[in-house]
Amino acid sequence: MVFLFCGGDVVKQFWSPNSINKNKAMVENLQNHGVITSDEVAKAMEAVDRGVFVPDPSSAYVDSPMSIGYNATISAPHMHAMCLQLLEKNLKPGMRVLDVGSGTGYLTACFAVMVGPEGRCVGVEHIPELVASSMKNIEASAASPLVKQGSLAVHVGDGRQGWAEFAPYDAIHVGAAAPEIPEALIDQLKPGGRLVIPVGNIFQDLKVVDKNSDGSVSIKSETSVRYVPLTSREAQLRGD
Known part of the structure; x- marks a missing residue:
């Protein structure tokens, strides 16, 4: 096994880069x-082919992050x-989910498949070119x-x-690391809802935030991760 930095944690690579070329095989691994x-997670990841969402389809099923331009990445499958x-x-x-920093649209599509037509899935991305390309990706996928x-x-x-338009949300995912948890995201979380967000600068933790019925929140750290920063569009394009 090889250790590598992924679009999240320092983790074990479960397969060699050339051993997987099928989406279903990736999910099975x-x-x-x-x-x-x-x-449910397996079905969603099988339905949404990662190869549609990456710039290099030949490496789509390798357990590694990829650059998608604009100083952004798509996280590793794990x-x-x-x-x-x-x-x-x-x-x-039937539930509602918000995907912050939706990038290529891959995870947004997986969320949408899971909540189905009765639910609502909203992606937010501050790079207009990524929004346009992600919609093309989604429209070529099972989430179309x-x-x-x-x-x-x-x-x-x-x-x-x-x-805010479709708040409150049952689930919120953030695909970039914030220096602290944005209050707006906690405010838009439904009681009983859950927010998953990487937090930190150089050292980051994947935080799980649960909103209780009285509006208070419980926060725990799931694992150490490494994400690109959640910042302004201008700072991201500068590579700050």
């Missing part, structure tokens, strides 16, 4: 190594699986019907402010 334990697992109970059909039905959309905006 994640199941075999205990990263995916939920049937990190996407981990976040889906952490949010799985808040991604039931959800766009047509109006239950899935990606918007240009500052994800640190969330997306």
